[in-house]
Amino acid sequence: MKIAVIYPELLGTYGDYGNALALSERSLRRGIDAEVVKVAITDDLPAADLYLLGGGEDGPQRLAVDLLKKSSLRQRVANGAHVFAVCAGLQILGTSFSVEGDDAYEGLSIVDVATTRGAVRSVGELLTQVGQNKLVGFENHGGLTSLGGGVAPLGSVLHGRGNNGQHDGFVTDQIWATYAHGPVLAMNPWFCDEVIAKVTGTQLSPLGTVADKLYEERVTSLSSR
């Protein structure tokens, strides 16, 4: 599995490297070949099975989307590549988002999702119900995201805000997006494994790590609030 981290210098504010690390480590420990490449803003987008889009500040987010509009990302997704996006990365995939100085900056329009500026900034721990599982993370954003018809949210918010207080992120056949930033895949081993299984098309053997304990602890702590 080739994992490409897109523009970490622009989209890497909140420990976003943790997601690439968790994906590669959890693959390698099961004997699945995994390679992480960091894509610099001066690089052409390389071929990859999975592209990671992280979080970033307004200026860098705008530059990232400008560069991605000229890149092969849209084409590569059309050809079957997967994307895992958090926070600013989630917004970039949609039709428009709000940054300082522009309330409707044009996104990549890969998914029918639009983001405006929310009344308040959403900062704090986020807990959502994703299918049978719970997802824990931390969010820090000012976006209010609405999904177009036919776009499914990733999960329902149990604690925190996500897109709009009800739902968080979105999911398509090839794309996962969430407001839980940074190391969300490191903290949610089941979710990391689900992404690996989908991208590689393999059934994964169980892998016990200390991340399981961390996950249990965070879910318990957040569920009791």
Add this chain to the structure above:
Amino acid sequence: MSNRLSPRGVLALIALRTVNSLSRATGKGSGTVAGGRVGLAVYPKLLSTLSKDREIILVSATNGKTTTTALSVAGWSSDVATNSTGANMPAGHAAALAASKATCAVLETDEAWLPAVIEATNPKVVVLLNLSRDQLDRATEVRAIAERWRTALSKTSEDLVVVANANDPLVVYASEVANEVRWCDIETTWTADAVSCPKCTQSISRSEGDWSCTCGFRKPHCTTRVAGNEVTIGDRSVEVQLSIPGQFNVGNAAMAATALEVLGTDPSNALTSMRSVSGIAGRFTVRSWQGRKLHMLLAKNPAGFDALLESLNPGSDDVWIAINARIADGKDPSWLYDVSFERLQGRKVWCLGDRRLDLATRLDYANVAYEVVDDLNSLPSPSSTVELIANYTAFSDWMQRSTE
């Protein structure tokens, strides 16, 4: 100083001193901030009034501001007022100045408060060490702070001198608008917050000690330089022997000495006097805990952590690391993934603090051996001194637990 205060100012000063002694007497605090707050509420101009006719150095940064403040105080060959308890906002400044008759002052200043404090205190020198991500859940993102510093420094008086780290593009961006800048070439390992240019957001290219952007923004020419333990200010070089560890502290000392040189203190004497600084509020000191010797190291954010990990003695000794995520630490420990814990491969880390499982998970993914410590009695008793690295409230927990 009271003779220059208006009646309201005198009242404010009395209120400040009363609250300070009450606060100390009741054991509710060291008493600096509470009194300062009351004083400023009664008389908002109190800080400006207390600053009049003093030579003031302000020190600000994400990392190293407490240490550099202490080094500047030690290097200044006169009586100096300072906020040595780390109360680094206007209330703490007002309290520190009210408590001292010294005409010289060095004030550690919170990054977000710097513009207001420059305006209130009219400093002679502002020392700017670095800017990097820290507590993003409650603080402004770093580029916004650099922008505010720049606006403040573009409006300052002509005789203000900025002493600035030329290896941090965000600091250079903030400082270049000032009338006079002494640029310092000091080791800066953390570059992740200024990978893209603060002026044009394009990529900054770096090579062997230099950096530049295609827009023309580049590292300025430096008059203070550091090579190993040798500090050069202008055309004079001094071999420095500090009592506190880390190459980053040689850089801090060089910047403190540059600030003092601006105010007429001989840098060689200043650097020699800085040797008396052996620990600041417990940082860098060795303390005892249940028969163990602990080397107390504070690291609050990725830049500080990376600098400390780099300064650890090479070898395979165990390291104890304590991580909390309380309000004063920032409640989001995601930053652990921005720290290069991979440097610790080959050692074993004992994971402590409220968020020891977050740390253990990070170390596991970094392939570093670890042990999660749920019970402090299970900690080993090595014969050598243990390196204990802790973030803010975890550090303070271990200060309380241990003894001198």
